[in-house]
């Protein structure tokens with residue numbers, strides 16, 4: 131089979147899986163920072179229990195973030211050696227910063243945070259979680275800087291057919307970067323908010339134990355989701371302002387699109403059609419916007435906090451439960467638009483995808499694609515199963531931060547719902 | 552400047568083999584544990600360090616990509632089968648160590664432990680194969696007898712190192728003895744790899760500083776002998792000695808090929824990123840290194856010593 135097609139399929143599959151987990155990591159860690167800080171300040175035990183419950187869920191999710199991230203990192207060298215050859219001088223720097231500044235510290239902090247309960251001083255323990263959150267956002271920052279260079283190359287000069295870095299600041303000021311970074315981080319917050327709200331809603335629907343705890347996290351989830359959707363929509367529309375200018379073949383009007391494609395064809399050979407992304411590229415964008423607008427309706431649930439109408443009416447709980455998958459779907463659509471929309475370029479206008487792929491045989495590429503996809507999908511499904519099982523079990527005794535020989539706490543008695551009676 | 556970055560790259564990989572090495576060593580020694588309690592204790596010994604160990608690999612590859620983009624592409628795609636197997640094994644270890652305690656049933660935990668045993672062994676083997684592949688030069692056929700024997704030798708070294716780590720961390724006796732018994736095996740395997748290397752014309756042609764090879768092998772053997780004598784009496788010294796045996800192979804490969812890189816005919820200086828990129832990385836990374844090491848040291852310090860039944864358990 132065609133190695134190029136396989137390498138692209140493999141990249142699309144692995145990144146999409148990676149991103150599903152990363153969204154949850156970024157979203158939940160933000161909620162956790164709020165919860166543990168609130169615990170430190172108010173000393174209320176409910177915040178400790180919330181931190182431990184959502185913290186365990188966060189950690190199960192994190193496992194696959196690392197596993198898929200490793201594949202991502204190696205994939206550049208394995209399948210896209212042309213990319214490191216022609217653009218590595220520029221593109222490699224932000225990725226190196228990501229690993230040194232962000233991942234290295236993040237993993238070290240996280241290990242200490244997990245095992246440091248009851249062992250480190252409270253303030254130190256909280257500082258570690260802040261460290262984990264800040265470095266997680268830093269990793270998103272650097273990887274988006276790298277990705278934005280692929281979308282809109284800046285800060286380089288070509289010598290002997292190879293890109294050399296001339297201006298690192300330009301990479302950070304890249305038009306393609308700022309709004310996209312804001313959009314991605316708030317997409318993660320949206321995911322986190324809907325996940326917390328949805329799982330809490332499930333417990334409230336089933337009238338499981340721990341009414342007080344899940345009532346609290348339902349509210350936190352709805353507020354987070356509201357902030358997230360408003361901001362993600364804002365940053366989303368803000369990208370339209372420049373997209374057509376920097377990537378005319380993706381988002382220019384018909385005239386600009388054809389002009390750019392004709393220009394590429396004239397300079398580099400081939401027909402203009404070779405320089406256009408697939409016809410269907412508008413569809414994922416459309417679906418993302420529809421989902422975004424739907425999710426935005428979550429702000430209308432805020433007034434229902436009054437007298438717990440949001441719980442007593444029950445319908446909002448079902449809505450929140452069924453909304454959980456939507457932001458994930460929107461995010462994948464968004465990436466499809468961003469990444470497929472820049473085709474046939476890996477580095478827009480500079481390096482074609484077909485020139486970046488490694489000189490590896492189709493057979494090897496096929497084995498690698500099938501092997502890693504099977505492995506990652508198995509792990510991902512196992513992981514989701516474990517997360518669902520864990521979320522279902524409830525907050526009686528999360529493994530995270532369990533004290534040695536401490537008795538399992540009694541769940542609070544749940545008040546009878548007034549309306550349902 | 553490219554020399555400094557090449558050294559740093561070597562040190563990061565070496566540290567990964569030392570730290571990740573005892574993760575995989577512990578993982579494959581799970582096969583020796585008879586009871587669930589023993590397996591629990593072994594994983595508890597690794598617990599707090601596990602994430603901080605694995606991330607050295609991520610950082611090493613990051614340096615490779617940032618400072619030596621040419622090498623990254625050539626080496627990873629040139630050693631495709633070995634690297635792909637190593638990667639699959641590493642990510643399986645990472646996931647299964649962290650997930651094994653999530654299911655409630657002992658049966659499921661035991662099944663995960665078997666996954667850990669197999670993937671740790673494969674990871675150790677594949678890293679040995681990758682190192683041997685670097686020594687015989689890229690590009691070229693990867694799966695030679697030298698590569699396979701070196702893979703086995705690395706498994707033996709990793710297992711010994713894991714035993715030394717567990718002897719240091721666990722209150723139970725027994726791992727010192729396992730370690731001592733593994734050492735003759737490791738010596739034999741290193742000897743076999745040396746012979747296979749001498750027989751390979753590619754290795755002879757490529758490793759053009761035989762003095763370095765001899766010195767490296769001498770250090771390796773010395774480390775194993777010291778471990779053999781001290782295991783059971785001075786476990787700290789034994790652990791330092793087995794750590795040395797896992798750091799030496801990377802440094803040996805780097806130094807014997809110098810000034811060339813593992814890619815045939817390509818010098819390290821030519822393989823490095825261009826000047827502005829390296830300068831930028833130096834400005835950004837140099838001030839950070841002390842912080843990175845400091846936080847790792849804080850982790851080692853906070854969870855140092857033998858574990859007891861108050862040791863925190865999570866995965």
Ligand code: HDD
Pocket residue numbers: 281306310311313314316317318320321362363365366367369370373418419420421422423425457458460461462464465466467468469471
């Ligand atoms: C929760 C997820 C989510 C939601 C609700 C939305 N998006 Fe989005 N969108 C993403 C998640 C996302 C993403 C996954 O984060 C992307 C992929 C790449 C990126 O930078 O962000 C993205 C990309 C992306 C792009 C591509 C930028 C490029 O090609 O460079 C545009 C134009 C928009 N979005 C616009 C919108 C608009 C107008 C929305 C209004 C409702 C919207 N998105 C909702």
Ligand code: HEM
Pocket residue numbers: 138139141142145146148149210213273274276277280462465466469470473475476483
């Ligand atoms: C995590 C979210 C991401 C997702 C879901 C994603 C999705 C995709 C998809 C669908 C493709 C295939 C496009 C095609 O071949 O038609 C692709 C290709 C690619 N992406 Fe991404 N991407 C993500 C982030 C990134 C980032 C952060 C980078 C760079 C740092 C990146 C670099 C690439 C490269 C190099 C290719 C292969 C070449 C190409 O096909 O253009 N991606 N990605």
Ligand code: HEM
Pocket residue numbers: 145148149151152155156191192194195196197198199200201202203233236237266267269270273274314605606609
């Ligand atoms: C295509 C390029 C990408 C590469 C090479 C990559 C690489 C990695 C690696 C190696 C890890 C594991 C780090 C560890 O061991 O702790 C990781 C995790 C992570 N990545 Fe990515 N990644 C990519 C895309 C993205 C994108 C697009 C985002 C977000 C916008 C992101 C955010 C994160 C975060 C927050 C983590 C840490 C949390 C977790 O493991 O879930 N990554 N990534």
